Amino acid sequence: MKPALAPVIMRITGILAIAAAACGGHIPETRYYQLAPPAGAPRTGGPLLVVEPLTTEGAYDDDRIVYRTSPYRLDYYQYHRWSAAPGTLIGNYLEQALEHTGKFGGVLRELDPNAAVVLGGRVIAIEEVDESRDRWRGHIALELKLTDARTSEVLWTGRFDESEPLATQSPEGLARALSAAMTRIVARAAPTIAAVAERRAVARGQ
Secondary structure (H helix, E strand, O other): OHHHHHHHHHHHHHHEEEEEEEHHHHOOEEEEEEOOOOOOOOOOOOEEEEEEOOOOOOHHOOOOOEEEEEEEEEEEEEEEEOOHHHHHHHHHHHHHHHHOOOOOEEEEOOOOOOOOOOEEEEEEEEEEEEOOOOEEEEEEEEEEOOOOOOOOEEEEEEEEEEEOOOOOOOOOHHHHHHHHHHHHHHHHHHHHHHHHHHHHHHOOOO
């Protein structure tokens, strides 16, 4: 073999090897996860509440699930994803969980002329935190904001930061842990949201 041809043949051999591996390799199936709100009281009476999608901090504005092994680095599970972008995911959870509290006449996702207030906010963090080889936790941080449905006047804001240990290190375990953390957030926020919404509805004669 001529020396000049050796590098060319080596490159071709490498390309063929990669192609063969790609054809015979197995691509993992992408799996999707969501948060599950607890069942609660049926809808009763009270003000109408509109819940809009939350905005999301840039690093977390991705349907890929985030995990971190240090305070300085974020990584993503490539084949484990949320069923929707985090802002929509949390909005969906809030809609169902707040309706189950029984404190509202209805919880809507689109603006309604009979609704006095709109709940929105932003997702500051939603992640798996790997503290050690056998210790993991789900972490979620939110800022919620209640505004007047007509004027957009800010009526209330609240910041919530919750963590929940994972029984097993898995995306499903993370979804279960974050669902528990969100249950606590809703339990803390719902009475205030309902009270502010009721006052605004009464002031309008609704």
